Amino acid sequence: MAAVWIKRKKNELETGVAPAFALDAKRKKSGNRARNRVVMAIACFVGIYSVIGGRLIYYGIQEDTTGYNGPTGTVLAARPDILDRNGEVLATDIKTNSLYAEPKKIIDPDEAIELLSTVLPDLNFEQTYSRLKSKAGFAWLKRGLTPQQKSQIMALGIPGIGFRTEKARFYPGGPTASHILGLVNIDNQGIAGMEKYIDEHGLSDLRDAGLADSRSLEPVKLSIDLRVQHVVRDVVVQAMQKYSAIAAGAVVLNVKTGEILAMASAPDFDPNNPYNALEKDRLNRMSAGAFEMGSTIKSFTTAMALDSGKVNLQSTFDARRPITIGRQTIRDFHGKGRVLTLPEVFIYSSNIGSAKEADVVGIDGHREFLHRMGLLDRMVTELPEVARPMEPKVWKKVHSITIAFGHGMATTPLQTAVGAAALMNGGRLMPPTFLPRTIEEANKVAKQVVSEKTSEDMRYLYRLNAEKGSGGSGNRATVPGYRVGGKTGTAEKVINGRYSKDVRFNAFVAAFPIDKPEYVVLTIVDEPKAEAGKIGATAGFNAAPMVQEIIRRSASFLGVQPDFNEEQISAPMMVNFNQ
């Protein structure tokens, strides 16, 4: 059937019957040229359109990515807010408006200034006038305006002025937590304190990836309690003035979690205007300053002796004669000149007794113990500003003796507080942290450094010391209802290579409530003088009252219940203590 149809069609073509095929005949006449042209034209158009289409798709994809991230300027500057443990703002980014003028375009400078001064009364008249009169293309008039001021100025309708939004880091508390929060530079990058920590732990990577959008950044919560932090700083600053000291500092540490609730060191700086932040005198003495901590170290000497198991609370030490070693003679400040029991050595702060305590474990044992307590190694915490403790390269007998009462080695006050916390909480040493941490997390990173029993004995000794301590030094720290226990430390400072008699570094380390410690408070005063109208500038007169003031004002914030029933001390075991 099909063969017949094809044959008929062929016949028709040959005879020229079908007029529709006239073109076909023409093509045959002019060969294949026309078809080639059509194909070429088609190829040209396909080529051009595919290039255009390809470019369109390319631009389409391009626009998609740039449009998503917004302007890069704001991405670079964004930082997360920093909050305290209760969600109070410690540091935040705010957008401020800065007013600029284009003097070339300003018609009447006098009128412009007159109008501007209705909104900005503190505008410097002469300076602004000379700026507006000049023929410069651009001049800043005023930076850091509020949105209200901005809209008011806009409403004035002055030609030739405009606004630029700038992102600035703002610290509502000013100097309150300056050393903890640290600083940012002009590019909003953290250069000190927790700001630097945030940058190092992800923020700078996010920025490099272009993902650090101000709205998507989660705020960073610290372990700091703003109220306690204020109390601590207030006390520290007042103490510095009251005792005419060159510096003072304090820290409040949670014994169970290692969280730092508050830490202040004076003199400090205002992070909103950090012109003097890099002065050497304004460093964070609590973590970045290493000091000879004096008698507070006797806590560790005593704990070491107790933990060795070779002595107990009934052991006695002969403190009748000063120890002479080489050219040095070790004497007691509150000398009793008799045989002392271990609690007496502690509460009378006997240097001779402490040296004998250290003797129990030997030189290597002593050194090993202080390393175990983390006092001689660089502390690991979030703050970048941490000093390395100093110890003798080779320990000799004399070193062990002097270090027993806190001379001859230097460590940071924060480390001392952390070590003391380990003595209080049942012997678990945990690295301090500025970020919130639960007890379970703390127990995971904690290291058992002394036994539970030693810790219990130390709690008893701290309480005892606060009740009847050396020259009543400790009891200036007691707060009725809050059961404070602690140890003073008065170290003589080295002036021109010799220990000076009246230039001192004082410290007080305390724990409360001492029957079940929750917080350790450590205060330091550098080179205090006697308070006006009083005599004595040892730790009991300045560092201890600071602790008292801090605990009295902040205990209720810290959630410690006052209890007046447990004021009397009970020894953890039978003690011969009848003095």
Next chain:
Amino acid sequence: MLRTFDIILIGLMIAAASITYKIKHDAEKQMNQVTKLERMISDEADTIDLLKADWSLLTQPNRLQKLVETFQGQLDLQLVEANQIINLNDLPQPKPVVFDSVADIITEASAKDLKPDATLTGSVAKKSNTAPKGAAQ
């Protein structure tokens, strides 16, 4: 026939073009609206940030302390002392007059029908045993 078909096609084309144009125009209008709203939202967010900062500035303990010191004459605020803080449990119990009468009715009623429960007596007895111990401590 061809002509009508052409006219229909041309009409369709024009209609399609105008509808496309209208959709595009509307979309642009909507986009403008969206960007405008987005700008307003970000302005508001910035204002919220600023107000938050302002709020924390106004509620700084530092500032409050200064205010208290300045207006001490009028306010006469004092530090809370430890002995002013007590637990809810430390509060003296008010005499449960009404409750007592109800309890009496219940005990009277139950005394008629039931004997005291064994566990109840047990617990009461235990309580009286521990009480002197606690007092001794």
